């Protein structure tokens with residue numbers, strides 16, 4: 001193993017081994033994730049690409065501790081999620097992850113500023129600090145003139161930018177976005193991607209998409225199909241044997 005690979009290993013923010021999710025409904029069961037092995041570095045933008053139903057959202061929800069896996073190991077920011085009690089998972093969700101959704105999910109009767117302040121309230125950040133930080137975040141992403149607008153008074157792209165500022169509120173090391181441009185026109189989608197890419201200079205950003213063109217803007221593109229890793233641009237480019245040993249099992 002060369003030095004670069006050793007450094008990459010130490011810098012892994014997310015490490016998944018044999019991650020499996022089976023949804024059971026009565027007699028039926030769906031194997032949504034089927035033995036995913038994947039390490040994602042600290043910092044950088046990773047696109048997860050796959051057809052509808054391939055398991056992308058399941059993957060994000062499990063990495064974000066919003067759902068439990070059926071089997072496998074999952075370590076995020078040094079925390080083995082399957083060993084954490086519910087209180088630890090709640091803390092993890094508040095401090096470690098920021099989520100961005102396709103439909104923005106802003107609270108309609110709160111202003112942009114109040115929407116961004118809200119996650120800090122759950123983290124007991126003092127009021128003045130919440131206000132100052134939310135304002136700074138919104139100014140940074142170009143919404144300084146929209147602080148007091150309600151979501152319905154904002155365009156789709158602006159709403160998604162507020163949602164991104166909200167995801168950043170508690171300064172988490174991981175941002176995950178599930179088809180964040182699915183409800184936006186392609187030009188606005190491109191702007192959102194560029195913003196996420198900039199954010200990824202300081203943290204890990206995982207973006208789910210089925211738009212190949214947007215995925216190509218990411219530092220790394222991982223394709224999944226039927227709950228399995230299908231390809232990974234990083235292994236193709238670097239031939240990094242350290243992480244790929246297990247992943248190659250799924251390589252064609």
Ligand SMILES: Nc1ncnc2c1ncn2[C@@H]1O[C@H](COP(=O)(O)OP(=O)(O)O)[C@@H](O)[C@H]1O
Pocket residue numbers: 023024025030031032050051052053054055056057058059
């Ligand atoms: N809560 C659930 N209960 C049962 N099946 C589910 C549930 N969530 C997702 N699935 C199934 O798991 C598979 C993967 O879903 P999902 O992770 O949402 O895929 P994607 O986000 O790539 O479209 C699909 O076949 C879907 O129908």
Ligand SMILES: [Mg+2]
Pocket residue numbers: 056057058178
């Ligand atoms: Mg999905």
